[in-house]
Amino acid sequence: MKLLEDRIREEGEIIGDDIVKVDMFLNHRIDIELLCEIGKEFRRLFAGEKINKILTIEASGIGIACVAAQYFNVPVVFAKKGVNRNVGTDLYTGEVFSFTKNQKTDIGISKKYLTAEDRVLIIDDFIANGEAVKGLIGLCDQAGAEVKGIGICVEKGFQPGGKELREMGYHVESLAIVKSIENGVITFG
Amino acid sequence: MKLLEDRIREEGEIIGDDIVKVDMFLNHRIDIELLCEIGKEFRRLFAGEKINKILTIEASGIGIACVAAQYFNVPVVFAKKGVNRNVGTDLYTGEVFSFTKNQKTDIGISKKYLTAEDRVLIIDDFIANGEAVKGLIGLCDQAGAEVKGIGICVEKGFQPGGKELREMGYHVESLAIVKSIENGVITFG
Numbered sequence: 001m002k003l004l005e006d007r008i009r010e011e012g013e014i015i016g017d018d019i020v021k022v023d024m025f026l027n028h029r030i031d032i033e034l035l036c037e038i039g040k041e042f043r044r045l046f047a048g049e050k051i052n053k054i055l056t057i058e059a060s061g062i063g064i065a066c067v068a069a070q071y072f073n074v075p076v077v078f079a080k081k082g083v084n085r086n087v088g089t090d091l092y093t094g095e096v097f098s099f100t101k102n103q104k105t106d107i108g109i110s111k112k113y114l115t116a117e118d119r120v121l122i123i124d125d126f127i128a129n130g131e132a133v134k135g136l137i138g139l140c141d142q143a144g145a146e147v148k149g150i151g152i153c154v155e156k157g158f159q160p161g162g163k164e165l166r167e168m169g170y171h172v173e174s175l176a177i178v179k180s181i182e183n184g185v186i187t188f189g
Numbered sequence: 190m191k192l193l194e195d196r197i198r199e200e201g202e203i204i205g206d207d208i209v210k211v212d213m214f215l216n217h218r219i220d221i222e223l224l225c226e227i228g229k230e231f232r233r234l235f236a237g238e239k240i241n242k243i244l245t246i247e248a249s250g251i252g253i254a255c256v257a258a259q260y261f262n263v264p265v266v267f268a269k270k271g272v273n274r275n276v277g278t279d280l281y282t283g284e285v286f287s288f289t290k291n292q293k294t295d296i297g298i299s300k301k302y303l304t305a306e307d308r309v310l311i312i313d314d315f316i317a318n319g320e321a322v323k324g325l326i327g328l329c330d331q332a333g334a335e336v337k338g339i340g341i342c343v344e345k346g347f348q349p350g351g352k353e354l355r356e357m358g359y360h361v362e363s364l365a366i367v368k369s370i371e372n373g374v375i376t377f378g
């Protein structure tokens with residue numbers, strides 16, 4: 001998606017050779033016009049999948065998922081962090097390892113809001129190692145819900161998450177794939 | 190807002206005499222059509238305030254704020270939780286006490302995204318004691334930003350947050366004010 005690549009190139013803050021921060025328009029300050037264009041693009045890319053629910057994880061996925069959901073006319077459900085197996089039996093739960101924070105987080109979702117009737121589109125802002133998305137797939141598996149698509153804004157193509165999920169057969173669409181960051185220059189793939 | 194009151198009455202899950210859960214349409218599973226109507230109503234209520242930024246706090250405020258922001262044509266910034274004063278000098282920080290969780294949480298926002306030029310609308314899903322909103326006002330005060338409005342979906346009218354903020358002179362608009370919950374019956378005020 002050229003619009004998103006341009007914004008990353010123009011405004012993204014590069015740190016070293018593997019981090020590009022986009023918190024000026026995507027995940028701290030949020031540019032709503034851009035989010036609408038992202039939502040429309042997800043709708044176009046997953047038009048054939050008969051999505052009936054969008055699933056994301058708190059916090060930065062929520063805004064993207066909610067704006068996109070308008071174009072699909074479906075509800076959003078977000079997995080909560082810090083919810084562990086001890087909370088009760090009415091939750092599907094899992095664990096997500098964050099390489100950024102170097103720690104595990106428990107995630108959970110109410111069984112009422114994810115069921116075997118669901119054709120799910122998972123949406124998130126970033127994918128690197130794919131831990132968050134794999135955690136969400138785990139919740140869908142427990143519910144018997146079908147994962148019909150995975151829509152990512154920015155994929156770090158030099159980390160394995162996106163590639164692994166495609167090899168597992170999932171329909172993954174990343175709107176911008178960062179192939180490399182070298183000497184302050186981003187190359188998209 | 191009759192639409193929201195009706196949904197709370199029809200679907201809200203009452204627990205004891207002081208809790209009504211609305212996680213089936215507002216803050217776990219999110220009904221996007223309802224969110225759009227909420228966004229339009231906030232736009233109508235704050236039309237005169239020349240809002241140029243919407244501020245909220247993760248996690249459940251983000252979806253509401255992002256959908257509403259489309260009707261204002263302004264960006265959203267959300268305060269992050271678990272960000273403390275030690276992170277750096279480029280943040281405005283504060284503390285929010287959660288009565289539900291009986292614990293304090295550090296909140297923070299990048300100084301780049303909240304400035305003295307901002308005319309801020311604070312949006313959140315619930316107000317009870319008003320701790321989260323007061324925390325966000327504190328961040329605005331540090332930035333020299335003006336708080337021109339506070340838009341809340343559900344106010345617990347039997348707890349003091351909304352009343353205190355109105356008495357402090359803030360323009361508070363709650364779309365549904367729960368006056369009381371008695372024997373499983375909700376009365377709106």
